[in-house]
Amino acid sequence: xxxxxxxxxxxxxxxxxxxxxxxxxxxxxxxxxxxxxxxxxxxxxxxxxxxxxxxxxxxxxxxxxxxxxxxxxxxxxxxx
Numbered sequence: 001x002x003x004x005x006x007x008x009x010x011x012x013x014x015x016x017x018x019x020x021x022x023x024x025x026x027x028x029x030x031x032x033x034x035x036x037x038x039x040x041x042x043x044x045x046x047x048x049x050x051x052x053x054x055x056x057x058x059x060x061x062x063x064x065x066x067x068x069x070x071x072x073x074x075x076x077x078x079x080x
Contacts, residue, residue, distance in 0.1 A: 001037070010022055010040070010047050015074065018074060019072055019077050020070070026066040029037075030057060030060040035049070040069060041071070045070065048073075056075075056077075057071055058072055
């Protein structure tokens with residue numbers, strides 16, 4: 001079940017009306033790729049009920065890298 005996988009993969013550090021800050025584990029893509037449709041972005045979309053959070057990613061980390069990733073929830077937050 002993708003919803004259970006999304007909830008398990010997503011470790012939210014902070015969230016408000018403008019941004020979502022998550023702790024990305026190594027081995028997980030930030031955005032969907034050719035070989036994997038599941039990613040940190042799709043987990044955020046499922047857990048927070050968002051449409052296109054992959055377009056709102058503030059920065060990315062390599063698949064093998066763990067660390068903090070920030071998603072903007074709106075265009076204004078993305079441009080700051």
